[in-house]
Amino acid sequence: MFYELRTYICTPGRLHAVVERFEHPVLGIFHELGIQTIGFWSSEADGKSELIYLLKWSSEAERAEKMEAFQKDPRWLDAKLSSERDGPIVESFSAKTLKPTTFSGLQ
Numbered sequence: 190m191f192y193e194l195r196t197y198i199c200t201p202g203r204l205h206a207v208v209e210r211f212e213h214p215v216l217g218i219f220h221e222l223g224i225q226t227i228g229f230w231s232s233e234a235d236g237k238s239e240l241i242y243l244l245k246w247s248s249e250a251e252r253a254e255k256m257e258a259f260q261k262d263p264r265w266l267d268a269k270l271s272s273e274r275d276g277p278i279v280e281s282f283s284a285k286t287l288k289p290t291t292f293s294g295l296q
Contacts, residue, residue, distance in 0.1 A: 192227065192287040192295065193244045193252065203278040204231060204238035210272045211240070214264045222255050222262075227295070243287075245295075 227243040
């Protein structure tokens, strides 16, 4: 089991669009596909707006299978296209794998 910390650096002034896209339809698609979310946070510092979230995975195989299904989902593809009609809403993206220590509260 591991966690994945995902960070989206938003295009200036577009954090609200990224949040809206997650609210509708991304979270629903995640739920249907069994992608377990732990939490979401936003941050605005040093002139940058970020959406940060944490996912929980049982294995790398589970992650690969479910993320592939998500990326092919027509609702996601439509939402991405329509939310970026006026230009990109995400400037950059990063993901980190986090493995809990033996003393972590999240196991």
